Amino acid sequence: xxxxxxxxxxxxxxxxxxxxxxxxxxxxxxxxxxxxxxxxxxxxxxxxxxxxxxxxxxxxxxxxxxxxxxxxxxxxxxxxxxxxxxxxxxxxxxxxxxxxxxxxxxxxxxxxxxxxxxxxxxxxxxxxxxxxxxxxxxxxxxxxxxxxxxxxxxxxxxxxxxxxxxxxxxxxxxxxxxxxxxxxxxxxxxxxxxxxxxxxxxxxxxxxxxxxxxxxxxxxxxxxxxxxxxxxxxxxxxxxxxxxxxxxxxxxxxxxxxxxxxxxxxxxxxxx
Amino acid sequence: xxxxxxxxxxxxxxxxxxxxxxxxxxxxxxxxxxxxxxxxxxxxxxxxxxxxxxxxxxxxxxxxxxxxxxxxxxxxxxxxxxxxxxxxxxxxxxxxxxxxxxxxxxxxxxxxxxxxxxxxxxxxxxxxxxxxxxxxxxxxxxxxxxxxxxxxxxxxxxxxxxxxxxxxxxxxxxxxxxxxxxxxxxxxxxxxxxxxxxxxxxxxxxxxxxxxxxxxxxxxxxxxxxxxxxxxxxxxxxxxxxxxxxxxxxxxxxxxxxxxxxxxxxxxxxxxxxxxxxxxxxxxxxxxxxxxxxxxxxxxxxxxxxxxxxxxxxxxxxxxxxxxxxxxxxxxxxxxxxxxxxxxxxxxxxxxxxxxxxxxxxxxxxxxxxxxxxxxxxxxxxxxxxxxxxxxxxxxxxxxxxxxxxxxxxxxxxxxxxxxxxxxxxxxxxxxxxx
Numbered sequence: 001x002x003x004x005x006x007x008x009x010x011x012x013x014x015x016x017x018x019x020x021x022x023x024x025x026x027x028x029x030x031x032x033x034x035x036x037x038x039x040x041x042x043x044x045x046x047x048x049x050x051x052x053x054x055x056x057x058x059x060x061x062x063x064x065x066x067x068x069x070x071x072x073x074x075x076x077x078x079x080x081x082x083x084x085x086x087x088x089x090x091x092x093x094x095x096x097x098x099x100x101x102x103x104x105x106x107x108x109x110x111x112x113x114x115x116x117x118x119x120x121x122x123x124x125x126x127x128x129x130x131x132x133x134x135x136x137x138x139x140x141x142x143x144x145x146x147x148x149x150x151x152x153x154x155x156x157x158x159x160x161x162x163x164x165x166x167x168x169x170x171x172x173x174x175x176x177x178x179x180x181x182x183x184x185x186x187x188x189x190x191x192x193x194x195x196x197x198x199x200x201x202x203x204x205x206x207x208x209x210x211x212x213x214x215x216x217x218x219x220x221x222x223x224x225x226x227x228x229x230x231x232x233x234x235x236x237x238x239x240x241x242x243x244x245x246x247x248x249x250x251x252x253x254x255x256x257x258x259x260x261x262x263x264x265x266x267x268x269x270x271x272x
Numbered sequence: 273x274x275x276x277x278x279x280x281x282x283x284x285x286x287x288x289x290x291x292x293x294x295x296x297x298x299x300x301x302x303x304x305x306x307x308x309x310x311x312x313x314x315x316x317x318x319x320x321x322x323x324x325x326x327x328x329x330x331x332x333x334x335x336x337x338x339x340x341x342x343x344x345x346x347x348x349x350x351x352x353x354x355x356x357x358x359x360x361x362x363x364x365x366x367x368x369x370x371x372x373x374x375x376x377x378x379x380x381x382x383x384x385x386x387x388x389x390x391x392x393x394x395x396x397x398x399x400x401x402x403x404x405x406x407x408x409x410x411x412x413x414x415x416x417x418x419x420x421x422x423x424x425x426x427x428x429x430x431x432x433x434x435x436x437x438x439x440x441x442x443x444x445x446x447x448x449x450x451x452x453x454x455x456x457x458x459x460x461x462x463x464x465x466x467x468x469x470x471x472x473x474x475x476x477x478x479x480x481x482x483x484x485x486x487x488x489x490x491x492x493x494x495x496x497x498x499x500x501x502x503x504x505x506x507x508x509x510x511x512x513x514x515x516x517x518x519x520x521x522x523x524x525x526x527x528x529x530x531x532x533x534x535x536x537x538x539x540x541x542x543x544x545x546x547x548x549x550x551x552x553x554x555x556x557x558x559x560x561x562x563x564x565x566x567x568x569x570x571x572x573x574x575x576x577x578x579x580x581x582x583x584x585x586x587x588x589x590x591x592x593x594x595x596x597x598x599x600x601x602x603x604x605x606x607x608x609x610x611x612x613x614x615x616x617x618x619x620x621x622x623x624x625x626x627x628x629x630x631x632x633x634x635x636x637x638x639x640x641x642x643x644x645x646x647x648x649x650x651x652x653x654x655x656x657x658x659x660x661x662x663x664x665x666x667x668x669x670x671x672x673x674x675x676x677x678x679x680x681x682x683x684x685x686x687x688x689x690x691x692x693x694x695x696x697x698x699x700x701x702x703x704x705x706x707x
Contacts, residue, residue, distance in 0.1 A: 016640070068458075069459075089459075094456060102315075105451070105452050106506065107509050118445065118449060118460060119462075123462070124442050151507035162488045169417075221429045
């Protein structure tokens with residue numbers, strides 16, 4: 001795997017902060033040999049509400065999934081509170097993309113939220129009153145307490161998104177990774193979700209959120225990661241969210257990087 | 273002609289051999305319903321078909337090996353071990369081929385199913401050539417042959433069913449997570465691959481147990497049909513599994529009873545036909561998603577919409593006055609027939625009275641009409657002031673929404689629009705002249 005140096009958040013060779021909730025070291029991820037993330041290197045400090053922005057195919061979801069060990073890394077590593085992810089699973093909450101599941105599945109909103117307690121519950125043990133109460137409380141926090149027994153297909157898109165958020169709340173984590181929680185939700189839901197995110201931040205939690213609406217970034221977030229296969233900029237919003245950095249992120253990829261990635265991809269699929 | 277006494281005898285398991293078959297197929301049906309639900313919710317329904325066809329080379333292979341070792345080639349447990357091995361191998365091959373080639377799932381399944389069943393048929397020719405090898409009877413695994421079942425088979429199926437129930441109960445929560453959101457399961461550190469393996473093993477076990485009773489071609493029906501039927505009755509994961517089990521068990525029981533009474537009918541086929549009948553009944557009468565329920569609700573909604581249109585039209589035109597059918601027809605795009613139907617029903621429910629020169633709202637009809645007009649106008653005002661829609665366009669939108677506004681939504685509209693208890697003026701000219 002060729003190593004391409006492309007503007008990282010940290011200067012090469014800089015020390016990583018061991019206590020950082022999320023610390024990514026030279027991470028490279030490839031789908032079928034075609035790289036989607038190149039040399040991502042950054043620390044997310046404690047207590048920030050951070051967004052990941054970038055164009056389609058920039059690797060935003062992949063970055064989240066790589067942090068959770070859901071996709072294998074070609075090289076580099078991710079540390080959560082100074083340890084590999086598998087050692088600190090219980091300190092991390094995850095909100096996947098809404099489209100990643102089949103919402104006609106025969107479960108109620110409460111059933112889905114209760115899945116957030118499975119991590120602590122251990123297997124073979126059935127859900128008890130405690131878990132159900134915790135799930136109810138989380139549903140209440142996102143304003144869906146009276147929808148608890150609804151089958152999930154009867155919920156609107158925004159409500160489904162809030163069910164996923166409630167499931168992450170039940171995980172009672174210190175670091176939250178969220179994949180497009182604002183995707184196709186109505187204005188009221190967006191406000192409800194933002195309120196919950198701010199609440200979590202005020203409790204000292206760290207949040208990393210994949211976001212697609214650039215206009216709301218300065219309003220909602222205090223930290224930003226501008227991503228397009230490599231990290232264009234990462235840091236406090238007022239420093240990183242500049243017109244130039246955005247142009248670098250969205251205005252035409254580094255063509256050389258793109259071409260090299262495609263070439264590697266063709267190699268992977270048998271050199272067509 | 274079958275005597276009533278015979279039917280009762282068979283249903284109540286009074287005859288030993290029939291009782292054995294009926295009980296075994298009922299247990300098998302239950303296990304298949306549970307396992308089928310898991311396969312279906314995991315979106316792997318057709319993998320069951322691949323596995324069942326792939327058991328055939330395992331059966332024939334086990335026969336050849338046992339014969340070559342000088343054992344009884346038709347020793348059933350031996351044959352079933354062979355079937356399990358080749359079934360699991362096919363399930364593994366399917367996922368391995370998908371990962372290695374990136375071909376689409378349906379293509380891969382077609383390849384594995386065809387190749388493995390073809391291998392089985394070819395191996396039959398070898399089995400025939402073996403000295404002293406009487407392979408006759410191996411074909412019964414293709415179509416199933418309940419008549420050949422003995423007490424040991426029933427015990428085996430019983431143990432298998434208990435195993436399926438135990439595993440499904442213990443791992444219920446994990447299977448639910450696996451089928452609904454595998455990635456989330458991985459993120460919290462659950463061994464999802466292990467659970468997936470257990471799920472596949474349960475499915476293969478049920479298929480192998482069903483080979484004798486239903487045969488490898490039709491066992492897929494026993495897995496998929498009860499599970500699909502169950503979805504019409506419930507929206508809960510556990511209940512889907514239980515109902516599928518019950519539907520499967522009932523189909524096994526009734527199907528093998530029919531086949532016991534009319535010996536020419538093969539049990540496997542009859543069981544599957546009973547399953548299909550259960551599916552039809554569930555599709556129509558299911559209490560959650562059945563078609564009858566859906567039709568009934570649509571019919572009720574259309575009745576309510578028609579009534580509200582009538583009351584609103586009459587109230588907007590003239591709350592106290594008498595109106596003719598022609599006037600009402602001119603007020604919106606509906607046919608004179610619809611208006612007469614609406615009036616006839618409204619007369620029955622006491623919303624209108626018939627006068628010599630037309631129709632008039634009763635006190636009750638006026639109150640309801642007032643309410644409907646108010647909801648309609650509140651929604652129009654909301655659209656104009658909060659959704660930036662031109663006044664000339666709001667009428668049709670409100671026309672749809674007014675029927676679904678419940679008291680909670682109306683209360684929110686009122687507070688948002690700061691509306692008094694009075695009915696607001698219409699924001700646009702009313703059709704057919706304002707009142």
